[in-house]
Amino acid sequence: MEDQLYKEIIFDHWQNPRNFGVIFGGEINVFKANSNCGDEFQLTGKIKNGCIVAIKFTGTGCALSVACLSLYTQMVKGKSLNEVKKITEKKMLDELGIVLSPARYSCALLGLQLLHAGLLKIKEDTV
Amino acid sequence: MNLQNYKSDFPIFQKYPQLVYLDSAATSQKPAQVITSVTSFYEQHNSNIHRGLYSLSQNATTLFEESRKKIAEFIGVTDPSEIVFTGNTTEAINLVAYGWAQPFLQRGDYIVTTEMEHHSNLVPWIRLQEKKGITLIFLPVRIAPGKTQYCLDYRKLLDLNIDKKRIKLLAITHASNILGTVNPVSEISNFLKKNRIHAKILVDAAQSAPHLRINVRKLGCDFLAFSSHKMLGPSGVGVLWAKRDVLEEMEPLFYGSHMIQRVSKQNVQLADIPNKFESGTRNLEGVIGLRSAIDYLENIGLETIQQYEQQLNRSMIDMLKRHKNIVIYGPESIKNRLGVFSFNINGIHAHDVSEILNRFHIAVRTGHHCAQVLMKKLNQAAAIRASLYLYNSEKDIEQLSEGLAITENIFKKKM
Numbered sequence: 001m002e003d004q005l006y007k008e009i010i011f012d013h014w015q016n017p018r019n020f021g022v023i024f025g026g027e028i029n030v031f032k033a034n035s036n037c038g039d040e041f042q043l044t045g046k047i048k049n050g051c052i053v054a055i056k057f058t059g060t061g062c063a064l065s066v067a068c069l070s071l072y073t074q075m076v077k078g079k080s081l082n083e084v085k086k087i088t089e090k091k092m093l094d095e096l097g098i099v100l101s102p103a104r105y106s107c108a109l110l111g112l113q114l115l116h117a118g119l120l121k122i123k124e125d126t127v
Numbered sequence: 128m129n130l131q132n133y134k135s136d137f138p139i140f141q142k143y144p145q146l147v148y149l150d151s152a153a154t155s156q157k158p159a160q161v162i163t164s165v166t167s168f169y170e171q172h173n174s175n176i177h178r179g180l181y182s183l184s185q186n187a188t189t190l191f192e193e194s195r196k197k198i199a200e201f202i203g204v205t206d207p208s209e210i211v212f213t214g215n216t217t218e219a220i221n222l223v224a225y226g227w228a229q230p231f232l233q234r235g236d237y238i239v240t241t242e243m244e245h246h247s248n249l250v251p252w253i254r255l256q257e258k259k260g261i262t263l264i265f266l267p268v269r270i271a272p273g274k275t276q277y278c279l280d281y282r283k284l285l286d287l288n289i290d291k292k293r294i295k296l297l298a299i300t301h302a303s304n305i306l307g308t309v310n311p312v313s314e315i316s317n318f319l320k321k322n323r324i325h326a327k328i329l330v331d332a333a334q335s336a337p338h339l340r341i342n343v344r345k346l347g348c349d350f351l352a353f354s355s356h357k358m359l360g361p362s363g364v365g366v367l368w369a370k371r372d373v374l375e376e377m378e379p380l381f382y383g384s385h386m387i388q389r390v391s392k393q394n395v396q397l398a399d400i401p402n403k404f405e406s407g408t409r410n411l412e413g414v415i416g417l418r419s420a421i422d423y424l425e426n427i428g429l430e431t432i433q434q435y436e437q438q439l440n441r442s443m444i445d446m447l448k449r450h451k452n453i454v455i456y457g458p459e460s461i462k463n464r465l466g467v468f469s470f471n472i473n474g475i476h477a478h479d480v481s482e483i484l485n486r487f488h489i490a491v492r493t494g495h496h497c498a499q500v501l502m503k504k505l506n507q508a509a510a511i512r513a514s515l516y517l518y519n520s521e522k523d524i525e526q527l528s529e530g531l532a533i534t535e536n537i538f539k540k541k542m
Contacts, residue, residue: 003537005482006479006537006538037477037478037493037494037509038477038478038493038494038495038502038507038508038509039478039508039509040508060508061476061478061508062476062477062478062479063475063476063479063538064478064479064482065478101482101485104478104482107478
């Protein structure tokens with residue numbers, strides 16, 4: 001029986017993360033370190049006509065955080081900012097379909113939190 | 128030697144018989160005796176202390192001050208007034224930072240610390256460096272393989288081209304909460320004296336007090352800080368010891384009730400030590416619980432516990448070394464080390480390891496363990512930490528071994 005947390009899809013995205021790298025000169029550029037566990041990631045990306053046209057992540061962390069960042073960047077790439085905002089934490093967790101303890105939510109949701117922080121930063125910078 | 132039967136003194140292991148608790152460096156489990164002492168205080172003695180003239184209050188005061196005396200004796204102190212109760216080790220160290228260092232050190236003075244400090248004995252000094260212009264010097268931890276790997280290179284102090292007379296404080300951990308290394312504090316104290324460095328010495332004994340016999344005279348220190356909750360006592364109680372004349376000079380951090388002799392609209396006359404530092408109601412039941420914890424430890428005998436732990440420590444190191452993909456961050460000798468073992472499995476993040484271990488009821492800690500400077504020196508973002516106490520057993524180590532093997536199997540198949 002497949003592991004309820006470390007599913008094949010998680011292992012796949014951990015070993016072969018999609019959108020891994022850095023985009024220079026884009027509107028999205030945000031860094032977060034999870035002080036509890038040592039995960040550190042940077043999210044960079046470009047926005048054009050209200051859509052995320054390019055997005056990448058880089059950093060180090062647990063298998064879950066790497067895999068979920070990979071999955072999340074796949075989820076949001078090409079989407080409008082309005083569509084991205086509709087991806088709530090609950091929807092993200094449902095989409096992942098993995099059984100998580102509350103202590104691991106921050107690993108799974110790091111990408112979502114990073115992007116929201118990145119978008120907020122853009123809003124603050126343009127005000 | 129088998130202390131297996133002492134596990135039954137700890138109710139949590141009756142509630143969770145499968146629990147393999149390997150996180151005593153974070154907090155210890157509590158024996159029934161300590162739990163009972165806390166509830167008994169509430170049921171039979173509960174009253175505020177020091178000012179009530181009625182019997183219940185006088186009894187509570189006696190219990191509290193007898194606990195202070197017992198705690199003083201535990202660390203080789205004859206004057207109980209030299210024991211100040213805080214909330215934890217962090218608060219005790221902050222009391223030294225802001226009650227002694229801040230008022231008495233000058234811009235250009237030096238505070239020496241080490242690369243292996245817990246943030247509680249690091250961040251206060253970094254902030255003082257920022258706010259007061261004192262210079263913080265770090266004694267390095269040796270990383271290169273060899274007999275002295277993971278030991279403190281304290282002799283480097285002599286290589287520094289600074290006015291040694293301006294070194295005012297050495298703030299040092301007695302034992303590292305990541306490496307398990309026990310620092311030779313009395314040797315270092317003698318070294319400072321021999322080299323005419325008249326710095327005061329603050330010892331963070333949070334990790335060592337639960338396991339080693341502490342005697343402040345033998346250590347040669349001027350301040351000692353430790354926590355109740357890591358040594359079978361309740362949380363919310365910390366201890367700062369300092370010599371009487373130093374405490375009398377120091378400024379309190381909190382002002383209010385109990386720490387005054389006279390108050391008028393114009394001025395305040397502060398109370399004597401230790402009351403000067405104990406404003407507001409202390410954690411009364413916690414102090415009584417700490418006393419009970421000390422009684423429990425001394426009833427078994429600290430030396431007996433230490434011998435047993437060394438046996439377990441040997442087994443733990445041997446076990447970790449059998450796992451070829453595991454890297455240990457700490458001495459492989461049981462000499463001069465506590466039962467604190469930090470390690471990683473190559474290619475698997477610490478957090479993922481602890482997730483799998485939790486499925487087998489194995490409780491370990493992962494992350495940077497509140498010592499980011501040391502983790503950076505080790506070049507690790509995170510590590511797994513397993514720590515032992517008198518309620519652990521060889522079986523716990525075997526189960527950890529099995530859990531680590533299963534974790535490797537799960538992940539290695541996918542790598």
